[in-house]
Amino acid sequence: MLLTRIPLRIFSLLIVYALVSAAGLVCAQDIPPPDIPEAEVMPQPGLMPARGLVRIDAVTAYSSAVLPDTVHLEEIRVEATRLFLEDRLHAVRIFRADSSLVQRYRGAPLSSVIENEFPLVVRNYGPAGISSISVRGFGPGQTQILWEGIPVNHPMVGQTDLALYPASAFSSVEFVPGNSAAAYGSGSIAGTVHLGSGSAWRGASVTRTVGDYGLTRAGMDITDFSGPYTISLGASGFSSQNDYGYFDRIRQRDARRANADKEAFSLNGRVAYANGGWKAGSAVWSGYNRGGVPGSVIAGRTAARQNDNWLRWAGNAEYRHETTRYYTHGYYSRHNLDYLDERSRIDSRSISHATGLTAGLTSYISSWITLNGLLQGGRQWIDTNNYDRIRGRTYGAAAMTGVVELPGGFRLFPGLRSDLYSDFGLALSPSIGINLELFDRILILRAQYSNDFSAPSMNDLFWSPGGNPDLKPERGISVEAGASLAWKYRSLFRIALDGTVYRTKFRDGIRWAPVSGSVWSPANVAGLVAEGIELNQEFTLWLAGVRLDIGNMWMQTGISSDTPRFDGDPAVGRQLPYVPERTFKTVISVSHRFFTLFGNRIYTGERFTTADHSSPLDPLDAFTVINAGISVTIGWRNFYTTAGLIFRNLFDEEYEMIAWYPMPLSNRELSITIGYRPRQ
Template identity: 25%
Template sequence: MTKKYQFSAVLLFCFFLGFSQEKAIDTVYIFDNQLKNSKKFHKIETLDEADLLKNTTNLSEVLRFQSPVYIKENGRGMVSSPSFRGTTAQQTAFIWNGININSTFLGQGDVNNLNLLGYDQLEIKSGGGSVIYGSGAIGGTIHLNNELSFNKGFHSTLFLEGGSYNTFNSFLKTSYSNDKLSVKVSGNFVKSDNYYEVPEKKYVNLNGEYDNRTFNLGAAYKLDHRNTISWQTQIYDGVQHYPVSSEDFTKTKYFSDTFRSLVAWDFKNKKIQNSFKLAYLQDEFQYFDHIENPKSSGGTADIYLAKNDLNYIYNDKIAFNIIGEYQFNKAEGYKSGISSVSRKAGSAAGLLRWNPSQKFYFEAGIKKDFVEKIETPLLFSFSGKMKVGDWYQVALNASKNFRYPSFNDLYWQPGGNLNLRSEISYQGELGNNFKYGDLKLNVTPYYINIKDMIRWLPNSKGIWSPMNTNKVESYGVESQFDFEKSFGKNKTKFSLGYIFTHSKNVETDRFLAYVPQHKIYGNANYRYDFLEFFVQGMFNGWTYTSDEEKLKDAIKSYFVMNSGINITVLKHYQIGFKVNNILDEIYETTAYYPLPKRNYSANLLINF
């Protein structure tokens, strides 16, 4: 065990010794205060800890079954990337407590290297958000949130799970808070041999094992009724062995280490709300082209960030928001042609919020980024929402967003291209929200146009190099139906989503690879007193795997269903059983990498 995890274990043990006390929640400290404003105009899917525990395999499973996002996964627990509204992983921004954490090298995030159970809440927002969240927030944003409650006393949660393929998952979280201080500590460990077979495909998932560890520490202290200081830190390291189709193939693996630390000072009175943040982020990776040999490539990236978010409330109808940010990024590669590079980046954004009545909301924003040696566009956003009646609300959103080239795009050798331009997108959506009693329906048609998309293609010398080649046009509809009802000891919840996506390369008039036209997902949950039963289903339509639209290589449509039962014993103990892929469906989200057939897990959840 490394020193950082020895220190983490000691902290966890000390807090775990605390006893539970029941107190009323005073306030909840949220690190991403901009997301609350977005909910007024955008449909945002919010998943709490109970939702996450229904798909504990990894973050890919959560997004696949409980969100409109399409997940492309190279086998269970392996490299995984998201697709919002017909865009790619590079046009998706991962936001950790209000901070963009996309890789400085790749310009994207690997879903399965973002540990699932270290967060109190997961929120999924479709649509552009570069004015607030910066580069890459084009198709959508995935928010990994931590919260701190005050005046709640001691509380601890222990989760243990065992499953098929010799999978073990454990999570321990403990917290203490009074009216001035709040501290939360958590740790997560996941390990799996991940050896499974799909005989119908003549596939065996050889060399597919993985394991990872995460430690989270959060703290907040109220200096007085106006000032709060807070700290959030996360440490992650993981190992993925990349699957091979035969014992004759060379076995490879990948190490990932992440350290994130964020300090914030929040001031609040009747007129002014100000949040000042300082953050340090470090990402390190090592790739081994043979698991028994020394690493063959790797890199380390460091990000130093300062951000100030000032909100001035002029009166009860008008507010002005000014956001300034500065970053210094540096990176050092190993056998990648990237020796030592650095980049300075800053931005200034202003937003006007107008709320003339209880029936109308308006927000307009403008932003300019300043990135060293890279030309960036002037961005804008516009949102308006009108309450037509108790049964119907309509919201209009339009924005200009962008992504600037990553370090790999610019400096990777051979192939890096220093002449790349930033990707630019224009988009609009019209959200229609209907409500009748306990029934809710959201229908949102959208349109996205991306120009100067950065793609790696063979150049005239046969070397793969990034180029500004594509113009992409995407349009479609996201819709979701929700029903929730409680009566006596009974509680039922049902959600059904349908997504239609039409995403094409304008120059070739061909559909983008790994963008299915149709996706349907549904979740049903019923609880009676101590007993809970849930069912999940997900249909994915025909999906091309290359830009050539070859039907013989396309992934056929599939329907996958999961089900589970939870039994609460003696109030504080919950025993759970789950069956994944009940129908024993043969399916894959990436060509040649089938996901497991029917498999099982059992878990124990203890609340102290």
């Protein structure tokens, strides 16, 4: 579609707006930051050693308080694929936890939402350890985490500690397994997670939570909108001793976790404007997390401490003119990570920065063709005593994705992205997907092919000693196919079934190995094959004012190395460490006007601790964890009070997701929320 002179001028103004906003934040980066953290990280199975991020803990308090007849703002939806379509009509499956669902976890870490609501695995080191995501058997570095469309994965290690951030900081969470790099670039071989901010409801609330192991939490949020303006502000803080009991199998005695205390604070705000064809917004998210790092129980009592401190800003603007949408998006991110262990003589300090700018347009060329094109650029740089000097990288990208709607309910999704990095050069990411509606949209078939990549982390490139600046990006070629069946009978019930089969060939994986004495160095030598099945079932019943929701998620995951480390390597063809072959989840809730009962059951199959399955610990036992809770809301005029009680690990299951990192037995949390929501 030809662009007229007026839209081009408007587009130029949008770019100038984002540049000026980003420049203002970058100029502020010299303000001395507070102390922050680094810690213990879980290595990506078979690909790289532990370097990096630590974690914080949190809780799980439920407080749902949706009053009837309240003023409701349209939910802020994240663009999971950069294309505006109903979720079921994409070439990949999209899972969504909206604001009402996220409310259940407002006293908990982000990891609780993701672990309980989505078909994936969270590798949890316990309330005082990190929580990292594993999708389709891949490590956390192969799943891109985005907040307001900007990357959250730490550039030093290329992954995110999900327990670092409170769930209350987000209005929605979306999970897209198998999302192609053509949409969001590096780090999405396994998929993407999208975090939205801003509340969908006008009003204000304060929450107080107490729980076992010295847990206390307080939070508040307020949202107001008038005419074209929306303002949201939220804050939360918590502290916990995490001194839970466990049985020490080595010393054959009861013990308690030590050096596991945590405290954290998070502050987030969002301002948005929408009027006619114009939209603009600015969001800020800042916080800290500090405390002990208990380590494995083999090591006994430790003295390691870690501090994290972060600041993120995102600004966007868009203008719609006739059949074209012009948009621009800028961001700045800073994360301080300090890790200190006097006994081991480790003093690691780092400040990482990232900034970027995107300018693009979505054009509805005709009733059956939609194209989205963008130009993108950014820079990352890190100041740390783990590198020989300040190190950084610059990148640029151009991408084009689209939808071609053909007769008979057939949709075609072509995509191509080209990324240019200052350290390794060019990476091309083509993709093609299809979606086919049958039987009046009751049955939907979908499939996708994609060629994706993950850039080396900054530690891979510049760690001193051992970093390898000549590394290439990791590559993955993925093929998947799926089907969705949904049927609703009047206003009585709805049932939905969904299944996906996939296969990914992973090459040029980065693996660290000893090269001289105690020095390790990475190289592009690892190859993997991942294949599996994902099944999901949802059932909703409405009867006599009661709503019943039941969901089941089943995952069969096989991932193994096809590249020997040495002649006769017994690890070839064996399941990677800490990847369960079978995982099953059930989520159930019963709600009425003033109360909600909810619970979930998570079965995690056997895991291996070594690549060749040779350890006496192999395999770790399968385990089942059941959580349950109740929430009661009482309203008076525009005010309401919600009391929530949750029981985690209801039946005292003794288990370890990771060897020698015991998890808590049954524990409780009680929360009280007092809020105000104006009626229409």
